[in-house]
Amino acid sequence: MPLIGAPVRRVEDARFLTGQGRYVADLTLPRMLHVAFLRSPHAHAGIVSIDAHPARELPGVLACITGDEIATQARPMRAESRMAGYHPTECPPLARGKVRFAGEAVAAVLAESRYTAEDALELVDVRYATLPVVGTPEAAMAGGAALVHEAAGSNVLLTRAFVQGDVDGAMRDAALVVGDRFRFHRHAGVTIENRACLADWNPGVGELTLWSSTQVPGLLREGLAALLDLPVHRLRVVAPDVGGGFGVKSALYPEEVAVCALARLTGRPVQWVADRREDLLTSTQAWDETIDAELAVNADGTIRGLRARVVADVGAYSIHPWTAAIEVVQVISFLPGPYRVEHYRGEAWGVATNKAPMGPYRGVGRPVSTFVTEALVDRAARRLGMDPVALRLRNLIRPDELPYRSPSGVVWDSGSFVESLERARDAAGYEHVRAEQERARRAGRYVGVGVACYVELTGVGSAIPASPGAAISTGTEGATVRVDPGGTVTASFGLACHGQGHETTLAQVVAEELGARLEDVRVVSGDTAAGPVGTGTYASRSAVIGGGAAILAARALREKALAIAAHLLEVSADDLTLGDGRATVRGTPHRGLTLREIAGAAYAGAKRLPKGMEPGLEATRFYDPYFGTASNATHIAVVEVDPETCAVIVRRFVVVEDCGRIINPLIVEGQAIGGVAQGVGAALLEEVVYADDGQLLTGSLMDYLVPTAAELPAVEVVHLEHPSPTTLGGFKGVGEGGTIGAPAAVANAIADALQPFGMELSELPATPDRLFRLLSRPRTTSSPETP
Amino acid sequence: MKPVKFDYHAPASLDEALALLRRYGGDAKILAGGQSLMPLLNFRLSRPAALVDLNRIPSLAYIEEHDGQVRFGAMTRQRMIEFSPLVARRLPLLREATKWVGHLPIRTRGTIGGSIAHADPSAEYPAVLTALDGEVVARGPKGERVVKAKDLFVTYLTTSLEPDEILVEVRLPATDAGAGFALEEFARRHGDFAIVAIAALVVPDGARCRAARLATAGAGPVPVRLRAAEQILERDGLTDAAIDAAAGRAAELVSPDSDIHASADYRRHLTAVLTRRALRRALRVAHG
């Protein structure tokens, strides 16, 4: 049975489930100090003075360092991009001159324990001069608004537009235009493990090691080397076991810069483990966009054009390396969805405010774009009296139209948009659910069905940089595969797993391509000293790019192993097969050599190798998929709304996804279910709330509500398997998809359930209080959608 | 999220505990199940000089019936109450309420005394205590006193107990056979504190209602006894119209606050919805 595609149980689970995982907080080094950061109580204020003396006097405290002092050790971060209309911002490791959001680190106390360090924080006397708080993009763009970054000259950090055709003309000529102002509120990417890092400076060799709970050790190494004035090869960044990332751990954070600088400054290892409050205050947040969007359709339901203006609240800093454009530009990139849209204009603004910085979160931009487009499609169907599935089927890009260049310029290399919708419709028993819905309504119960189709670009190669002119390359990854003299295989990657199961899936790829036994393959990642140059794991890239590199390296080794075996067995390599850890002569199964015997020969050198062959059994290969490949799915949610309590219960959830060739169906299913859980949370529960004065009101998990198993339905996952025509291995990314479709499907289901009340839903999360206000609004007979 | 330094004492008797409280002159905190106190300490919102841990005083955990009352030692775990046959028989409303308190691990540590002394207005036990006209026994330097539910809750997280008093016992009148009860709650997630909850008890008497008891959680700074709504039922019986009228009246009797989870208007609306639902279900329970 082939290993690629096999439902292999995750090899890492035994470790995690028995508490044997090793996270940054589990690491301790001799002479290690603990750092606690003093965090600004104000959202926007000048720092007048800092008196750290009393803190330094406390027994057990080694140092209390301020922004000005650490500035001699580390430069401020600056996320560059040549995108027109973009203003970078400077973010120092500790605030200097002023603070820009409540929770920004102002000073660092180094002590023998975290307890002492926190006691000392209370003794640091900081005098602030409060500044007007820039609370919303509207306020930030108003004339005379205070500037978050004086040096940027404006609170608008970026503007961007994608235009195709004549969208205004399309709107004029269309039989129907539906539109609304949509709002997707601010979101936090809550990981089980809070952020944490530990830095150790070795003055003898002039080398710094950083262990960090990060998705991107490679990006961190490059970024930190520049900020700390160290050659890249004097920095090692290790991501040990990491308890979830979801995009939140894909940026370089000021705390990471600070612990490195502090370790070098004090000559002692320095550890910081964020508590939940710090994590909610300072980790990058997501979405927070207002979208004015209109969809123009013909009387028969054919989409003619789509027009949107998206304003994003990007918070206080443009994060390194993704910039403040990461979320909002993806919204306008993906708004047209998997539909044929001839005329399009999408405009984006990224506006700075005094809140925690905006960053990438599972799905990036697409949860928001899918919410908006799918809501408009449903409204168009309702206004035309069409079934929402029928209207979608009319507009989805068909297989014969692929590859298809979307109006924002993204090329869909492949896709099963129509098929996934049809299969989802059948899997959900759509007609049956509609009939149930009718019966329920007659009994005074409000059931709704919501459909969401999406397509996303995964495994993005070098042709599409993270942002135009970005200083980093995110399109390639490498794999080093080594067969040691013991015949066991180590495959090392620049990727960094934080829950995806790479130790299983990448081992499956390597074992099959090389012909090794699965249990003989060990995957190593997350350590810049242990693998080839790479960046890390984000953007649904690891299976595609890392898997591609693994295939190339494993194939190179297979060829060499076969050549060695052929030489030793005195047969032609063509007469050998290599599988399950053994090279065997075709037709003579008892004649063969194990991988261990072949490796033994490889390292024995010239005596046993074909003439001229280099000894060793190790290969490094890099892979660049160039454009990347399209991954798609349809989600269908069935919800019930209690119009009295305004409670929403998700009754059913169907996912029909196509991630190309499947490496491991169990893991694909797990990714889909986990993503849906986060998408349902986004639709119903999770919302970051700031007070008008910029104070975070959701600073604990009592107030920031993530869904629990009790709030989630069983998710039914159906796999379509159309291999990618453009990537090695045929893989497509699947890590983010669940979160992309779910908010839209749940939102549409709620709107569908509430049709008897004549209302639409344009704001997420659909909290009970919001639904209460919607349902209490006086009903109008005229449709709110008429432009 | 590390607490300020504090002394820790684990006395073996109540008298020792009282002496310790006196010694710290109001600067010590009682530790029961720790499910509410520990987060407050970690956030440094509570900064006592000492903790007096009641967990080593075995005599503080019991459930017994006495004089038509079910009496609970303050340190009785919520989980014990959930599975007590006595509670199931004699105080079924409390049993139902217990299932709404947090999650299993929390109920395993959390105590009835802690829940009531903590006085979170969104908590279930204070609502039940209020609905049933229960009382607590407090012991202090001057001996024991009995405090009625209506005199206990002052405002958010504040009771009329003195800092040197220990809540030692909770007393709830046992429910007569033939009574109906229900606790209707709306929370954002399973196990969360109530946005609003209504505890209801009715004693039907043919077409009439001999007694009705209603109290809220989550609809103001303290649990609210909805006496004027009860009176409608005691006057007009448990008809649909009377239940609707009582529900409408309930909404007028509360003055909830707004927070990030729910506006005052929505809480008021929920008070009516849940009162109606609780009464209807209580009536069904009474009719078996």
Ligand SMILES: Cc1cc2nc3c(=O)[nH]c(=O)nc-3n(C[C@H](O)[C@H](O)[C@H](O)COP(=O)(O)OP(=O)(O)OC[C@H]3O[C@@H](n4cnc5c(N)ncnc54)[C@H](O)[C@@H]3O)c2cc1C
């Ligand atoms: C995630 C989570 C969810 C929860 N959900 C709910 C919920 O839905 N509903 C609910 O009601 N509760 C909920 N709780 C709270 C939980 O039920 C607590 O057990 C309860 O509020 C406090 O009881 P405790 O025994 O843990 O008291 P502690 O936390 O030890 O003490 C709480 C306070 O009461 C004081 N105190 C304790 N005992 C005494 C005494 N005998 N005399 C005088 N003062 C005393 C303490 O000094 C302290 O101020 C939740 C808690 C958590 C962590």
